[in-house]
Amino acid sequence: MDIRSQIGMVFHLDKCIGCHTCSIACKNIWTDRKGAEYMWWNNVETKPGTGYPTKWEDQGIYKGGWEKLGKSLKLAGAGKAKGIGNIFHNPNMPTVGDYYEPWTYNYENLFNAPEGDDQPVARPISLITGENIDVMAGPNWDDDLSGSKDYARQDVNLDKVTEQEKEAMFQLERMAMFYLPRICNHCLNPACVAACPSGAIYKRGEDGIVLINQNKCRAWRMCVTACPYKKSYYNWKGGKSEKCILCFPRLESGQIPACMHSCVGRIRYLGAMLYDADRIKEIATCDETEIVRKQREIYLDPFDEKVIAEAKKNGIADSTIEAAQKSPVWKFVKKWEIALPLHPEFRTMPNLFYVPPLLPAMASVENSKYRSTSESLWAGIEKSRLPAEYLASLFSAGNTGVINNVLKKLMAVRLHRRDVTVGDLSDKEIEFALKDTGLTGEIADDIFRLTSLPRYNERFIIPPAHKEEAKELLINTDDLKGGGGFGFKTGTERIP
């Protein structure tokens, strides 16, 4: 057993508003500078859709993530060796066109235009070339089913549903969409780390955050190819790759990442989980149908005395163990099993988990009249607008049983709460729903509370950073306290 601590996250998609506040919180702090304009460490996608960069999920195009070779793994696209051979030509990398060409407007024209015979206007101009630009793509181009023919219908996950079902998903009675916010998954088995020829990428020991060392990065861009989520980006101005840092300067001072702080849908949860690093290989190479269940196994019960002892042996602080015990992520992922990893078949073992969305019940159209009636107050999950195959393609490597279990649990919680707060449904219906999902009224209440009522300090449990220890290894703490920050700011190539 090799116990380590990892920061995990849960995004509750039923609550996601698709507002993108998270994206801008991140952009304002981290990527609002030259060379980084096109980067959205946090982005939000409408599903079905092709996302950003377009069709990122299609590893037939991008060759990201791991491939299983018998009992071992290999990088699908950019291994170190393969990468070095491909220094000057890495065909699996997304181009500017796959992201988008960042632009601005010549706003100055509104102030400076001399008097003329028509109104002046600010035109879009490229932030890369400075020339006029015809805007054809953006980081959120297919928002809310924009251009659904060209985008939503091309969602690679739709390959898993029948042609008929697919067409129905774009008709009134069956139409569906939801939002998928994405950041770096800070994976347990990160392909980016493995792919970097410079050894610039590492997982932090204390919290598992994956970082690209900006001094060591040599612009190989293998991480860009290797990350199947396309969450590593190349800074075209500074010539280094960059990615989500999980706002470690905030975490270290007891603040949650900016994207989570700003999540006005209150969908985000963060907390530590203890896991057994010895089992990474075994689980990353397991059979695809088992991968969700197996990944859950790697996270250990933080209340188990044996786990605690082993953790201490590995130098994990008491405060971290306590944080892991309070972790909301632990509850969603392990205890209640209602949060799932995104595309676990990429085999990077992501640490960001999603509670899948409920949508309005399916309807029918008869004599050109729209009918949406149900047998009880709510329709069952079999009347869900999203085919289980579609959600399974996203969150369970195709296993629809996993999806149905989660959705049934979410419905059971609602039925139970209806019973408690109104009492207009039959006891039989309530009992069946709980029994069918193995929930009790108490667990249902716990799920409800953490879903509906949580305050800031319940959604986020940050393990204390113990910076004093980290710094003590370098210098005397007294010096640091009095002397910290003195000295001239030294610029980088990027920021003068």
Next chain:
Amino acid sequence: MSWIEDLISPKTRKWEEFYHNRFQHDKTVRSTHGVNCTGGCSWNIHVKDGIVVWETQALDYPLLEKSLPPYEPRGCQRGISYSWYLYSPIRVKYPLIRGALVDLFREEKRKTGDPVIAWQNIQSNPKKRKRYQNARGKGGFRRIKWDEALEIIGAANISTVKKYGPDRIIGFSPIPAMSMISYAAGSRFLQLMGGVNLSFYDWYCDLPNSYPEVWGEQTDVCESADWYNSKFIAVMGANLGMTRTPDVHFFSESRHNGTKTVVLSPDFSMVSKYADQWIPLHAGQDGAFWMAVTHVILKEFHYDKKIEYFIDYVKKYTDCPFLVELVKDKDGYVAGKMLRANKVKQYEKIENGDWKFLNIDEKSGELVCPGGSSGHRWDGKDGNWNMKYEDAENGKKYEPVLSLIDKNDEICQVTFDDFSKTKKSQRGVPVKHIDTLNGKVTVATIYDVLMAQYGIDRGLGGDYPTSYNDNEQTYTPAWQELYTGISKETVIQFAREWSVTAEKTNGKCMIIIGAGINHWFHNNLIYRAGTMALIFTGCVGKNGGGINHYVGQEKLAPMDSWGSIMSGKDWQPAVRLQQAPIWHYINSDQWRYDGNQADYNTVPENELSQQHTADLVAKAVKNGWMPFYPQYNKSNLDIVKDAQNDGAIEDDDIKKHIVDKLKSKELIHSVTDPDNEINFPRVWFIWRGNALMSSAKGHEYFLKHYLGTHHNDVAEESGKDFVKDLIWKDKGAEGKMDLVVDLNFRMDTSALYSDIVLPAASWYEKSDLNSTDMHSFIHPLDAAIPPVWEAKSDWEIFREIAKSTSKLAETHMPDPVKDVVNVPLQHDTKAEISQTDIKDWSKGECEPIPGKTMHGLAIVERDYTQIYNKFISLGENIRNGLGAHGNSYQCEDIYEEMLEDRDHVQEINGVTYPSLKDDREACEAIMQLSTLTNGELSHRAYVNAEKRTGMKLTDLIDGSQEKRISYKDLQIQPQRYNNSPLWSGLMNNGRAYTAYSYNVERLVPWRTLTGRQHLYLDHEGYIKFGENLPTYKPSPKPEAYGELKVSVAEGKARVLNVLTPHGKWHIHSTYGDTLRMLSLSRGMEPCWLSETDADEMGIEDNDWVEVFNDNGVYCTRACVSSRIPKGICIVYHSPERTYTQPKSQVRGNRRGGGHNSFTRVHLKPNLLMGGYGQFTFHFNYWGPVGVNRDTHVIVKKMTKVVF
């Protein structure tokens, strides 16, 4: 895996300071965004090296009840983008002026040496005037010094007052609640001058007229936390995820607590995604759906099951048990006016007997006169304005009869209008014949009339529907299928689930509603239709219930003290507050393009309902129903002077003189002759808003008639043959405005078309206050940094304009003058019981009596040399007390207390006043003097309310009487404000605010005719326009609406209904031009089309298209989506014409406009009525609204794109 190692070594990780350094910052300051998004979110602004670098949401809202989710965090994608503006290339950094104008001014000033004369010389020269007017919006800005800009503005002010009188100076700024001090800055200045404030809530079409109709309330809704208390939420016309972004979590959290959620929306919108059920009814047909829902509720739960809770509720809290007269007309009986108390012998002599109404007592069968009516409200005697089951005239207890079905004299066949099929139905209604002083009259209870209107067959004979499947008769589930496209089964299930929920929870069913409904021509009817379903199931005034309308940040919590400061009432008695929709309709000449409203407005035929809207506006102004400024075809100062020259000394003599002149028609109301230059509005101040684009219904007409510059309207004038009372000139006047001044932090459309643009401090650069409907906190805007470049706060700018104006007055208007102010009949004053019938004095139908049969007249003395001094100090009228919504309280001691703070006083002409010199002082004054933020004052207001109502109320402020909130408290944390009789929701112990819980729990009447919720509206105008009963009217037909007379859909182009709901990437037009929002959207505001329509038009996603009609054109790109239904297109409100707008092919290569380029104002005439209970004017409370949802456009692919 061997290649993956966890790294701990501090040495190799030293580089991490790369990101640490970026994050480190120097301070955070609390502020917010004043943008009328209704969010009212508290933000922390982060400053690094003296530069604002980013903002994050505040998380420290005080908690409400434990059972409710917390408010944190609040703030959306738009708000978090705000810091982009501060140093952006679109920031207005210096005062700017149109080059053509400044050249003319400098030349004249050089010649004359006097700025006022210089201004007069330009204005009296048509060629010079045309020269700079024609340059508006076409570039040529020049940077000038503040001093020169202020001098030009001051000169225009004084010149205008001298020549035309002060009511030609106009200001527009929207929604004070979002930054109330900044609003007050301009309005205080204007009102001290005698200028005019234009209303906004009605003009924006945010005012839900059904609220005044039903409750006598502008708008009162629950805070968003109360959504969570609901157990059945129906959403319509509100895209919560999109527009209520910081609040929508309560909706989804409520869902996980077992609440059923249903969304009515034609498109698969963001909020549809969260619903349990999505009902995609045809656009604008929500009213039909709700009429049928109520049909099922009344049939099954009122008639079949008679749910006790529902029956008791309507008896106690609504007008249902009141008696209405049935009068015979040519078709038989029809429902008329409510039976007045003084019509029967026993109440013949009572005070205000025309305004007291009758019930029948269950036990004795006798007539009773319940307290709480408007007559009781304005009685000399206190204590009867309540909803107790007591006859207010004799104190006898009673129990009202709700229905006469078991004890009637007769069943009468009564005629009901079916506007859906334009036919009439006869339906049996149980009646009584009552002896009155005028003989026998036939009466029914309102409840029985409603049962018949809704088609509930109770065996009374007549044209009742035979079953739910009957689609011939109104208002069955099968009938609604014809209009909504939704199956009857869906409606029936909805109505049953709704009713069962309401019954089990005592009223926890809720409607959340928004602009998507309120912008339809018949919005009031659609709202009323939904409201009926709520009231009949006892869901109003209950936590988790009610119709909750969120369209604009209308709730200015400390209204009582703020109202006085913003209007200068601390100095003077009368103000000029203008209903904007009628003002723009008349002044921007849009009335000239309007035909007879009866052609598109479905109305019964009678002499009142067949008139041109402009004539009805003129009637409304003359009768005192609506204000209109400019007032007369002569300067008001000269009118008073004339009176004085004719020997009038006392104010009453002056008024009499004016009435005589009006009667003899020597003096004409400006409203009847808007194209006469004597009646033009002249100087227009715009601040905190985008008056020329976002809200400018008929934007192109603004460009033509106000500005006199280029425009894209090609509409034909069609008013000539219909108007009788307005003077028709062959050509509508163009370029009415002498000067347009815009205060702005960004170069938006209004700035681009103004003559002078003044750099305004942004929301992170000044002190101000913010409150909203969405939560119950008051919180600040505060300066994270001082105003950048040459920017100044709005307060400072208007203060400086006041100074330059007063200075010029020393030469040009050194002596005090007298001004006459026309005062409309006002809600919450005794004037609301002044006109029982419609009579027009100008047509000789009655005598003109100011304040009774016509508007009031007030004489106000103005000293233009003292405008600045008054602006910066709080006047002594405050000593007489404050109040709002009919409440009042004494506050002289607080005024004295303020004088003791010697650091914050002004010495003026030897007298000391509390200082209002800077914005922070204005914030403090408002908080010291409001019941919301000063518990002692709230206690005093409750004491007065106890006297009026005879009910115990002061306990509502128990525990908070000592509470006083200061600006400093707000800087630390948002503060929840007090209970106050100013507002109708009770908030004790963390209870969520919900409207009317005060009325329901404390039996304090609504401010309506009967004091109850009005299901029946008996105003003569309502009867004549066919809206006395809740009803369904079809949307105006595009061919009659008159916007596609010239424009034709050629080739593959199609006519579509264009919807302009609020969008995702902007709040109105703000944020829409930021790089953030433009990057996350499509770089512009596209036109959303259905796949089918796009296919038929040969349009692919991202193709350029023109969206146009006779009014104008907007050029944009297509966004083709399967979530849009066929037949409609969506252009989200509100793009600007400042970015990415190419030249239009259909309009001869002229730059395209915005979403208001294809709109024109259409007013609904019955909303003009006044002087009658809740149908009485108040600023932003009553009057027609600027609807735009019924607009149709042609969408056409562009073949060539030219910038």
